[in-house]
Amino acid sequence: MKSIRTKLKLNNKQKTLMAQHAGYSRWCYNWGLSLWNAAYIDGYKPNARKLREVFTNHTKPLYPWMKNLSSKVYQYAFINLGEAFKRFFQGLGKRPRFKKKGKSDSFTIDNCGKPIELNGWNHKLPFIGIVNTYEPIEATTKKITISRQAGDWYLSCSYEFTPTSTPKTTEVVGVDLGIKTLATLSDGKVFESVKSYRKLEAKLSRLQYLNRNKNIGSANSRAAQLKIARLHRRVANIRKDALHKLTTYLAKNHGSVVIEDLNVSGMLANHKLAKSIADQGFYEFRRQLKYKCQWYGCDLVVVDRFFPSSKTCSDCGHVQDMPLSLRTYDCPDCGLSIDRDLNASINLRNAVGLTVNACG
Numbered sequence: 001m002k003s004i005r006t007k008l009k010l011n012n013k014q015k016t017l018m019a020q021h022a023g024y025s026r027w028c029y030n031w032g033l034s035l036w037n038a039a040y041i042d043g044y045k046p047n048a049r050k051l052r053e054v055f056t057n058h059t060k061p062l063y064p065w066m067k068n069l070s071s072k073v074y075q076y077a078f079i080n081l082g083e084a085f086k087r088f089f090q091g092l093g094k095r096p097r098f099k100k101k102g103k104s105d106s107f108t109i110d111n112c113g114k115p116i117e118l119n120g121w122n123h124k125l126p127f128i129g130i131v132n133t134y135e136p137i138e139a140t141t142k143k144i145t146i147s148r149q150a151g152d153w154y155l156s157c158s159y160e161f162t163p164t165s166t167p168k169t170t171e172v173v174g175v176d177l178g179i180k181t182l183a184t185l186s187d188g189k190v191f192e193s194v195k196s197y198r199k200l201e202a203k204l205s206r207l208q209y210l211n212r213n214k215n216i217g218s219a220n221s222r223a224a225q226l227k228i229a230r231l232h233r234r235v236a237n238i239r240k241d242a243l244h245k246l247t248t249y250l251a252k253n254h255g256s257v258v259i260e261d262l263n264v265s266g267m268l269a270n271h272k273l274a275k276s277i278a279d280q281g282f283y284e285f286r287r288q289l290k291y292k293c294q295w296y297g298c299d300l301v302v303v304d305r306f307f308p309s310s311k312t313c314s315d316c317g318h319v320q321d322m323p324l325s326l327r328t329y330d331c332p333d334c335g336l337s338i339d340r341d342l343n344a345s346i347n348l349r350n351a352v353g354l355t356v357n358a359c360g
Contacts, residue, residue: 002295004139005156008146009132017128018146018153024069025107026099028055028077033096036081048082070127076108076143106147115140118157131155150229165297168255174349175250175259176309176341177285179276180327183246184341186349191246196238197279204231239281243288251292258348259286261305303351314338314346 010018032051039046052075060066060074087093110116111126118137124130125144133155141157148154174186182193197204211224250257264282268274293300303309310322316334329336329343 001158002161003156003158004137005154006133006135006137008153008155009134010153014128014131015153018148019105021069021073021107021109021128021146022105022148023101024066025073025077026101026105028074029081030098031055031059032078032081033098036085048078051081052078070109072109072112072126073107076110080108104147106145108143108145110143113142115142116144116157123155150233151226163295163297166252168298169253170255172256172258172349172352173250173254174345174347174351175257176345176348177259177262177280177282178341179273179280181341182242182280183285184339184345186342186345188342190341191242193280194238194242195276195279196235196242197275200231200235204228204235207231239279240284243281243285247285247288247292250289251296251298254298256299256301256352257289257293258301258303258352259289260307260309260348261302262286263305301352303348307347307351309344309347309351310340312343312347314343314350 008014032048032055035051035054036046055074055078066074081096084093084096088095109126109128116126118139118141120136120138122130122132123137128146139157139159141159144155144157146153146155170187172186176184178184178193180193181190183191185191207224207228211221211228214221214224262282264277267277267282270277290300292298308319310329311319313319313329313331313334313336315336316331318331318333320332322329322340327340329338329340331337
Protein backbone atom coordinates (compact mmCIF):
# COMPACT_ATOMS: atom_id res chain seq x y z
CA MET A 1 0.00 0.00 0.00
CA LYS A 2 1.11 3.55 -0.77
CA SER A 3 -0.31 6.64 0.92
CA ILE A 4 -0.63 10.18 -0.38
CA ARG A 5 -1.64 13.44 1.26
CA THR A 6 -2.32 16.59 -0.69
CA LYS A 7 -3.79 20.02 -0.09
CA LEU A 8 -7.32 20.80 -1.29
CA LYS A 9 -8.33 23.97 -3.13
CA LEU A 10 -11.73 24.83 -1.61
CA ASN A 11 -14.16 27.73 -1.69
CA ASN A 12 -15.86 29.07 1.44
CA LYS A 13 -18.93 26.88 0.98
CA GLN A 14 -16.80 23.74 0.72
CA LYS A 15 -14.74 24.74 3.76
CA THR A 16 -17.95 25.11 5.76
CA LEU A 17 -19.11 21.67 4.61
CA MET A 18 -15.76 20.14 5.63
CA ALA A 19 -15.93 21.81 9.04
CA GLN A 20 -19.47 20.48 9.56
CA HIS A 21 -18.41 16.92 8.79
CA ALA A 22 -15.35 17.22 11.04
CA GLY A 23 -17.58 18.52 13.83
CA TYR A 24 -20.01 15.65 13.23
CA SER A 25 -17.17 13.15 13.53
CA ARG A 26 -15.88 14.80 16.71
CA TRP A 27 -19.38 14.90 18.26
CA CYS A 28 -19.96 11.19 17.60
CA TYR A 29 -16.50 10.22 18.86
CA ASN A 30 -16.99 12.13 22.13
CA TRP A 31 -20.52 10.76 22.53
CA GLY A 32 -19.26 7.21 22.03
CA LEU A 33 -16.35 7.73 24.42
CA SER A 34 -18.67 9.08 27.12
CA LEU A 35 -21.07 6.15 26.74
CA TRP A 36 -18.16 3.66 26.63
CA ASN A 37 -16.74 4.99 29.90
CA ALA A 38 -20.15 4.93 31.61
CA ALA A 39 -20.88 1.39 30.44
CA TYR A 40 -17.46 0.17 31.54
CA ILE A 41 -17.99 1.61 35.03
CA ASP A 42 -21.33 -0.21 35.25
CA GLY A 43 -19.64 -3.51 34.48
CA TYR A 44 -20.52 -3.86 30.79
CA LYS A 45 -18.14 -4.62 27.93
CA PRO A 46 -18.91 -2.10 25.18
CA ASN A 47 -17.57 -2.21 21.63
CA ALA A 48 -17.80 -0.08 18.52
CA ARG A 49 -20.59 -2.15 16.94
CA LYS A 50 -22.89 -1.84 19.96
CA LEU A 51 -22.27 1.89 20.19
CA ARG A 52 -23.14 2.33 16.52
CA GLU A 53 -26.40 0.40 16.95
CA VAL A 54 -27.45 2.51 19.94
CA PHE A 55 -26.55 5.72 18.13
CA THR A 56 -28.38 4.77 14.92
CA ASN A 57 -31.59 3.59 16.60
CA HIS A 58 -31.92 5.97 19.53
CA THR A 59 -29.64 9.01 19.37
CA LYS A 60 -29.44 10.01 15.73
CA PRO A 61 -33.24 10.51 15.30
CA LEU A 62 -33.09 13.17 18.05
CA TYR A 63 -30.81 15.41 15.98
CA PRO A 64 -32.33 16.35 12.59
CA TRP A 65 -29.19 18.21 11.46
CA MET A 66 -27.35 14.89 11.19
CA LYS A 67 -29.51 13.93 8.19
CA ASN A 68 -27.80 16.65 6.14
CA LEU A 69 -24.36 15.08 6.58
CA SER A 70 -22.81 11.82 5.38
CA SER A 71 -23.72 8.82 7.53
CA LYS A 72 -20.28 7.33 6.84
CA VAL A 73 -18.74 9.94 9.12
CA TYR A 74 -20.21 8.62 12.36
CA GLN A 75 -19.59 5.01 11.37
CA TYR A 76 -15.85 5.65 11.00
CA ALA A 77 -15.86 7.73 14.19
CA PHE A 78 -16.97 4.65 16.14
CA ILE A 79 -14.50 2.44 14.25
CA ASN A 80 -11.66 4.81 15.21
CA LEU A 81 -12.84 4.82 18.82
CA GLY A 82 -12.80 1.02 18.88
CA GLU A 83 -9.29 0.96 17.41
CA ALA A 84 -8.13 3.50 20.00
CA PHE A 85 -9.39 1.32 22.86
CA LYS A 86 -7.86 -1.77 21.24
CA ARG A 87 -4.45 -0.10 21.15
CA PHE A 88 -4.94 1.03 24.76
CA PHE A 89 -5.74 -2.48 25.99
CA GLN A 90 -2.74 -3.87 24.08
CA GLY A 91 -0.46 -1.34 25.77
CA LEU A 92 0.35 0.44 22.51
CA GLY A 93 -1.21 3.79 23.38
CA LYS A 94 -2.80 5.93 26.05
CA ARG A 95 -6.44 5.80 27.05
CA PRO A 96 -8.66 7.60 24.49
CA ARG A 97 -9.46 11.18 25.40
CA PHE A 98 -12.22 13.55 24.31
CA LYS A 99 -11.52 15.51 21.15
CA LYS A 100 -11.38 19.29 21.18
CA LYS A 101 -12.77 21.58 18.51
CA GLY A 102 -10.08 23.00 16.24
CA LYS A 103 -7.47 20.41 17.20
CA SER A 104 -6.85 17.57 14.74
CA ASP A 105 -10.17 18.09 12.93
CA SER A 106 -10.76 15.23 10.49
CA PHE A 107 -13.32 12.77 9.15
CA THR A 108 -13.37 9.67 6.95
CA ILE A 109 -15.84 8.67 4.22
CA ASP A 110 -16.14 5.90 1.64
CA ASN A 111 -18.30 5.06 -1.36
CA CYS A 112 -20.45 2.26 0.13
CA GLY A 113 -18.00 -0.44 -0.90
CA LYS A 114 -17.37 0.96 -4.38
CA PRO A 115 -13.90 2.26 -5.29
CA ILE A 116 -13.21 5.97 -5.34
CA GLU A 117 -11.41 7.10 -8.48
CA LEU A 118 -9.02 10.03 -8.15
CA ASN A 119 -7.91 11.22 -11.58
CA GLY A 120 -6.31 14.52 -12.47
CA TRP A 121 -6.92 17.81 -10.69
CA ASN A 122 -10.67 17.51 -10.06
CA HIS A 123 -12.14 14.70 -7.98
CA LYS A 124 -15.70 13.66 -7.23
CA LEU A 125 -15.97 12.55 -3.62
CA PRO A 126 -18.97 10.74 -2.12
CA PHE A 127 -21.50 13.20 -0.67
CA ILE A 128 -18.90 16.02 -0.72
CA GLY A 129 -18.99 16.57 -4.47
CA ILE A 130 -16.28 17.97 -6.75
CA VAL A 131 -13.08 19.18 -5.09
CA ASN A 132 -9.87 20.50 -6.61
CA THR A 133 -6.28 19.75 -5.64
CA TYR A 134 -3.06 21.70 -6.16
CA GLU A 135 -1.41 18.70 -7.81
CA PRO A 136 -2.71 15.89 -10.03
CA ILE A 137 -3.51 12.55 -8.39
CA GLU A 138 -3.93 9.14 -10.00
CA ALA A 139 -5.21 6.58 -7.50
CA THR A 140 -8.05 4.15 -6.79
CA THR A 141 -8.92 3.84 -3.11
CA LYS A 142 -11.66 2.49 -0.86
CA LYS A 143 -11.86 5.38 1.60
CA ILE A 144 -10.46 8.87 2.07
CA THR A 145 -9.71 10.98 5.10
CA ILE A 146 -10.00 14.77 5.05
CA SER A 147 -8.21 16.70 7.77
CA ARG A 148 -7.48 20.31 8.67
CA GLN A 149 -4.06 21.68 9.51
CA ALA A 150 -3.29 25.34 10.17
CA GLY A 151 -6.54 26.45 8.53
CA ASP A 152 -6.12 24.40 5.33
CA TRP A 153 -7.79 21.13 4.37
CA TYR A 154 -5.93 18.04 3.15
CA LEU A 155 -7.00 14.82 1.47
CA SER A 156 -5.23 11.58 2.31
CA CYS A 157 -5.76 8.01 1.16
CA SER A 158 -4.00 4.70 0.60
CA TYR A 159 -3.94 2.67 -2.60
CA GLU A 160 -2.32 -0.49 -3.92
CA PHE A 161 0.73 -0.26 -6.13
CA THR A 162 3.43 -2.57 -7.45
CA PRO A 163 6.97 -1.88 -6.13
CA THR A 164 9.55 -1.49 -8.91
CA SER A 165 13.24 -2.15 -8.45
CA THR A 166 15.39 0.66 -9.86
CA PRO A 167 18.89 0.31 -11.39
CA LYS A 168 21.60 0.80 -8.77
CA THR A 169 24.75 2.87 -9.27
CA THR A 170 26.40 1.77 -6.01
CA GLU A 171 26.27 -1.62 -4.33
CA VAL A 172 26.71 -0.59 -0.68
CA VAL A 173 26.71 2.86 0.91
CA GLY A 174 27.20 3.88 4.52
CA VAL A 175 25.23 6.84 5.85
CA ASP A 176 26.31 8.81 8.91
CA LEU A 177 23.70 11.21 10.28
CA GLY A 178 24.87 14.32 12.07
CA ILE A 179 24.01 17.76 13.37
CA LYS A 180 26.44 19.88 11.35
CA THR A 181 25.41 18.09 8.15
CA LEU A 182 22.25 16.05 7.70
CA ALA A 183 24.00 13.04 6.17
CA THR A 184 27.48 12.09 4.98
CA LEU A 185 27.76 9.15 2.57
CA SER A 186 30.69 6.79 2.36
CA ASP A 187 31.31 7.85 -1.26
CA GLY A 188 31.97 11.44 -0.10
CA LYS A 189 28.61 12.94 -0.99
CA VAL A 190 27.29 15.31 1.69
CA PHE A 191 23.69 16.43 2.26
CA GLU A 192 23.60 19.73 4.08
CA SER A 193 21.20 20.30 6.94
CA VAL A 194 18.29 22.64 6.17
CA LYS A 195 17.92 23.64 9.85
CA SER A 196 14.39 24.85 9.25
CA TYR A 197 13.57 25.48 12.90
CA ARG A 198 16.81 27.34 13.55
CA LYS A 199 16.23 29.63 10.58
CA LEU A 200 12.62 30.46 11.52
CA GLU A 201 13.03 30.37 15.29
CA ALA A 202 13.29 34.15 15.66
CA LYS A 203 10.13 34.74 13.61
CA LEU A 204 8.27 32.06 15.56
CA SER A 205 9.39 33.58 18.86
CA ARG A 206 8.19 37.00 17.69
CA LEU A 207 4.73 35.69 16.80
CA GLN A 208 4.43 33.92 20.14
CA TYR A 209 5.53 37.11 21.93
CA LEU A 210 2.83 39.15 20.18
CA ASN A 211 0.23 36.55 21.16
CA ARG A 212 1.10 36.54 24.86
CA ASN A 213 -1.52 39.06 26.09
CA LYS A 214 -4.40 38.32 23.73
CA ASN A 215 -7.67 37.08 25.23
CA ILE A 216 -8.01 33.33 24.69
CA GLY A 217 -10.88 32.61 22.31
CA SER A 218 -11.01 36.10 20.81
CA ALA A 219 -10.74 36.78 17.08
CA ASN A 220 -7.30 38.33 17.50
CA SER A 221 -6.12 35.32 19.48
CA ARG A 222 -7.39 32.87 16.85
CA ALA A 223 -5.73 34.87 14.06
CA ALA A 224 -2.42 34.95 15.93
CA GLN A 225 -2.56 31.23 16.69
CA LEU A 226 -3.28 30.52 13.02
CA LYS A 227 -0.13 32.42 12.01
CA ILE A 228 1.90 30.43 14.54
CA ALA A 229 0.42 27.14 13.31
CA ARG A 230 1.21 28.01 9.69
CA LEU A 231 4.82 28.81 10.57
CA HIS A 232 5.15 25.51 12.45
CA ARG A 233 3.75 23.76 9.37
CA ARG A 234 6.29 25.51 7.17
CA VAL A 235 9.14 24.38 9.45
CA ALA A 236 7.90 20.78 9.34
CA ASN A 237 7.38 20.84 5.56
CA ILE A 238 10.91 22.13 4.87
CA ARG A 239 12.39 19.40 7.05
CA LYS A 240 10.19 16.69 5.55
CA ASP A 241 11.02 17.78 1.99
CA ALA A 242 14.77 17.46 2.67
CA LEU A 243 14.31 14.03 4.23
CA HIS A 244 12.18 12.80 1.32
CA LYS A 245 14.79 13.88 -1.21
CA LEU A 246 17.58 12.21 0.75
CA THR A 247 15.79 8.91 1.41
CA THR A 248 14.54 8.66 -2.18
CA TYR A 249 18.07 9.19 -3.51
CA LEU A 250 19.47 6.51 -1.20
CA ALA A 251 16.81 3.90 -1.94
CA LYS A 252 16.79 4.40 -5.72
CA ASN A 253 20.53 4.44 -6.37
CA HIS A 254 22.03 1.96 -3.89
CA GLY A 255 21.73 -1.78 -3.50
CA SER A 256 22.24 -1.67 0.30
CA VAL A 257 22.06 1.29 2.66
CA VAL A 258 23.83 0.93 6.01
CA ILE A 259 22.79 3.20 8.89
CA GLU A 260 23.37 3.22 12.63
CA ASP A 261 20.69 2.32 15.18
CA LEU A 262 20.62 5.72 16.88
CA ASN A 263 19.15 6.10 20.36
CA VAL A 264 17.26 9.27 19.47
CA SER A 265 15.35 9.54 22.76
CA GLY A 266 18.61 9.20 24.67
CA MET A 267 20.28 11.81 22.46
CA LEU A 268 17.45 14.25 23.15
CA ALA A 269 18.26 14.01 26.87
CA ASN A 270 21.32 16.15 26.12
CA HIS A 271 19.71 19.57 26.53
CA LYS A 272 22.62 21.34 24.87
CA LEU A 273 22.03 19.46 21.61
CA ALA A 274 18.36 18.48 21.87
CA LYS A 275 17.09 21.35 19.73
CA SER A 276 19.58 20.67 16.94
CA ILE A 277 18.94 16.92 17.04
CA ALA A 278 15.17 17.35 16.91
CA ASP A 279 15.55 19.77 13.99
CA GLN A 280 17.21 17.03 11.91
CA GLY A 281 14.40 14.46 12.13
CA PHE A 282 16.47 11.30 12.63
CA TYR A 283 13.47 9.10 13.43
CA GLU A 284 11.56 10.34 10.37
CA PHE A 285 14.63 9.65 8.23
CA ARG A 286 14.71 6.00 9.28
CA ARG A 287 10.93 5.61 8.92
CA GLN A 288 10.96 6.95 5.35
CA LEU A 289 14.06 5.01 4.37
CA LYS A 290 12.59 1.72 5.60
CA TYR A 291 9.51 1.77 3.37
CA LYS A 292 11.28 3.34 0.38
CA CYS A 293 13.86 0.56 0.40
CA GLN A 294 10.96 -1.86 0.01
CA TRP A 295 9.55 0.20 -2.87
CA TYR A 296 12.76 0.41 -4.92
CA GLY A 297 14.38 -2.97 -4.19
CA CYS A 298 17.03 -1.83 -1.76
CA ASP A 299 18.28 -3.55 1.42
CA LEU A 300 18.35 -1.53 4.62
CA VAL A 301 21.00 -2.63 7.12
CA VAL A 302 20.97 -1.23 10.66
CA VAL A 303 24.22 -1.51 12.61
CA ASP A 304 24.12 -1.92 16.39
CA ARG A 305 24.11 1.40 18.22
CA PHE A 306 27.23 0.45 20.22
CA PHE A 307 29.32 -0.02 17.07
CA PRO A 308 32.20 2.54 17.38
CA SER A 309 31.83 4.03 13.91
CA SER A 310 33.23 7.45 14.89
CA LYS A 311 36.05 6.11 17.09
CA THR A 312 37.49 3.57 14.63
CA CYS A 313 39.99 4.36 11.91
CA SER A 314 38.50 3.35 8.57
CA ASP A 315 41.95 2.45 7.24
CA CYS A 316 43.73 0.42 9.95
CA GLY A 317 41.02 -0.20 12.56
CA HIS A 318 42.64 1.76 15.40
CA VAL A 319 40.12 2.84 18.08
CA GLN A 320 40.40 6.09 20.01
CA ASP A 321 38.10 8.51 21.84
CA MET A 322 36.52 11.21 19.67
CA PRO A 323 34.81 14.09 21.51
CA LEU A 324 32.22 16.00 19.52
CA SER A 325 34.54 19.01 19.36
CA LEU A 326 36.98 17.06 17.15
CA ARG A 327 35.78 17.24 13.55
CA THR A 328 38.79 15.48 12.00
CA TYR A 329 39.93 11.94 12.74
CA ASP A 330 43.73 11.81 13.02
CA CYS A 331 44.98 8.24 13.37
CA PRO A 332 48.27 7.91 15.33
CA ASP A 333 48.96 4.44 13.88
CA CYS A 334 48.62 4.87 10.11
CA GLY A 335 48.62 8.66 9.89
CA LEU A 336 45.20 8.91 8.27
CA SER A 337 43.56 12.34 8.53
CA ILE A 338 39.91 12.36 7.49
CA ASP A 339 36.65 14.12 8.31
CA ARG A 340 35.03 12.33 11.25
CA ASP A 341 31.63 12.01 9.56
CA LEU A 342 33.13 10.58 6.38
CA ASN A 343 35.22 8.20 8.48
CA ALA A 344 32.10 7.02 10.33
CA SER A 345 30.15 6.45 7.11
CA ILE A 346 33.01 4.37 5.66
CA ASN A 347 33.08 2.26 8.82
CA LEU A 348 29.34 1.72 8.51
CA ARG A 349 29.77 0.60 4.91
CA ASN A 350 32.51 -1.82 5.94
CA ALA A 351 30.37 -3.16 8.81
CA VAL A 352 28.05 -5.05 6.41
CA GLY A 353 29.99 -8.26 7.06
CA LEU A 354 29.81 -7.83 10.84
CA THR A 355 26.92 -8.44 13.23
CA VAL A 356 24.04 -6.31 11.90
CA ASN A 357 20.26 -6.25 11.83
CA ALA A 358 18.59 -6.28 8.42
CA CYS A 359 15.32 -4.40 7.91
CA GLY A 360 12.96 -4.24 4.97
